[in-house]
Amino acid sequence: MTFIKDLEKENHKVNRAYQLLRSANKAIISATNESSLYQQICDFIVSYGYKMTWIGQLEQDEAKTIKPIFSAGFEDHYLESVKISWADDMFGHGPTGTTAREGQTIVNQNFLTNPSTLPWRDSAIKHGYQSSIALPLKTNTGSVSAVLTIYGAEPNAFEEDESSKLEELAQTLSFGHEALLEREKRFDVMVKSVAALAATVESRDPYTAGHQKRVVKIAVAIAQEMGLDADTCNGIKLAASIHDIGKMQIPIEILTKPTKLSKLEMDMIKVHPQVGHEILKDIPFPWPVAEMVHQHHERFDGSGYPQGLTGEQILLGARILAVADVLEAMSSHRPYRPALGLDIALKEINTQRGIFLDPAVVDSCMRLAKSGQFDV
Template sequence: MSDLIDRLDNNQELLDHIVDSFQLRIFWKDKDSRFIACNQAFAEDAGFKSPTEVVGKTEFDMPWPSAEAEYHLQTDRTLMESGEPMLSFEQGLTRAGHRKSWILTSKIPTRSDSGEITGILVLYQDMSFIKDLEKESYKVNRAYQLLRSANKAIISATDESSLFKDVCNFIVDHGYKMAWIGRLESDPAKTIKPITSAGCEDHYLESIRITWADDALGHGPTGTAAREGRVVVNQNFLTNPDMLPWRDAAIQHGYQSSIALPLKTNSGTVFAVLNIYGMEPNAFDEDEAAKLDELAQTLSFGHEALLEREKRFDVMVKSVAALAATVESRDPYTAGHQNRVAKIALAIAQEMGSDADTCNGIKLAASIHDIGKMQVPIEILTKPTKLSKIEMDLIKIHPQVGYEILKDIPFPWPVAEMVHQHHERYDGSGYPQGLKGEQIIIGARILAVADALEAISSHRPYRPALGMDVALKEIETQRGILFDPSVVDSCIRLLKAGELTG
């Protein structure tokens, strides 16, 4: 018998050794949820030196908060009432020393020989390491997805304001608390002026002052990043002494950590700083900070490319204006016609809800829609009487000529096509291709109405101005015949609102 007891004792020691090696925490409770036994690993989690100190204790004697204790008791009651095991569920646990952790728990009812529930056996394993890995993986993946979104925004951006706003919105959409971009001012105080933000509530940015000077207001992450041209991370607003000027406002708004990323010109000069705020301390580890720095570099490159694009576009617009002036200088009767058509077309496009980029393209096309008249003899353009069929045929070549002039210019919009199609008609009766309905691009359908409205209402070589009322009546009459109904409707709304005066 003593040999059997010795073997059982040895087996129990072996079992305890195996359980502790796997870092399983095991404990038993009676029907009143009092602890009756546990292993060493659980005793240490609970802040005791040995399992014997745990015996007789309740959940409220443990180091975790009362809310956690109440939750444990609730699951105990649920299990004892149902008699069914609760297997492999995740929960948070505050261990001794206020250590927060995630655990994977299973609770199993213990029974007497008669099958009556006598208590609960609980096993759990610390999952904090796995959770930390998942969290880090999520954060790096989040930064990667953000980088992809920013690349798309850069490709489609038409101006600095929309680019910066889109990127800030993407940052918040990907789970960060707040994002803003501040521009370096050249005033004596070296102010950093917020120019756009997302996720900012209750006028936080208006309530703080940040500079890039070498003083207290410039020693935070934003000022340092601006001054030194490097990424600066603030892992905790509460404990970082450099954050003192902004600490109270940040904590009040739920900001716990932040990262400041310099935006630079091609020459390496910092012109702005991208700031991202987290809801928790230590939100920006090394890998995530590296990805966000890549985002800032990409945004800097995109911004510089946008500025270069705007310079090229400005040259292009001036060249187009010169071409338009050349056309109008040959035909004094239509001087200003293209500009007036451009204003009308722009107003119609805006009224129809077109985005700013599309509106810019339509306005530009309208401003040179008659450029093909450069090849029409001046005598025909200025003839004060009705044109012959041959003369009219010569006039009708101008959309095709205009297309040939413009087709190889790399406009960011279908300018050549709009010019080519501006005399097409909704019912297919127009020229030069006889397109109909939606075969005609929307910009050309808008140009057709704007051109007709301006031509009818204004002075022509062969007749005096007929006025806007006559023009309106003609446009209404040809709705759905010569002109797109939706374009006509927008035009009429503008006329009735007094926003088109001819």
């Protein structure tokens, strides 16, 4: 009977580690920044029944400190009351410090009997930590950048199969973190490249200089007010900053004409979303930037251009751009008319609600305007 209970207990531990790994994989796929990823992993670990966990960053100071940067489950300032390092001394020879130096998983099955844990034994036992496992988080060059330490509420909490799954978790987390850093670097490069493209457009058309920057502010504000995640907002931000890039191929005389455009001239202007799409379509953005640019003059009722899309056939980002573009254009000066002002622009947008413009986006825009968050 005892054997069966022990087997069930072991299966439970392995299963929770497996479930934790699945949850972590989903978090890594959807993560948009290091902080949210690490904290979410810590929260998951505790939610699956582990007593406490923390991620410690290896500092390059003289004492070789391991600095807690994220944690979950700890009480009474445990992490603040203990000294842990990766130096070759008594404070660096515990599981976490040894893992940091050697790059290997270290399992501590019992704080009471493991001599290497003596500096932290009393505090750990006081807080209910009976065992622990320390797992290295490595860079793509193989060096240890941080350590993930997990505590159990009983001795011998980390069986071999469970430890193996937790090692897989640490490896996956290391890979996901490095991929996230690379993505952030690529995003910075994209932002700079897009800024250069935007500047090229605005240098040709002094009357709309700053138009794209103001559309960015409005579009991002609306996207955030609608509760869109940070990653989606970044994509909308990029698309907004170059939504008129297709105007590069329109004669400057038409862009700056101080009188009403003829039908032929207006037809030439209407080509710019398609031209913008052609310029951007082969750039490997992680968001549908080219399509948002292509669709920013589509209208909710199908009366827009160049494709005549309706409703949700239009990307949400493009529907947000449409509202931001109209609001900014009507509020600002144009070669053929003075600025109409924010109040008139908002009134027009509300009139177009559900006809030309997405009702949900218009409603969000109105809420922002009511709260005084627009400055166009």
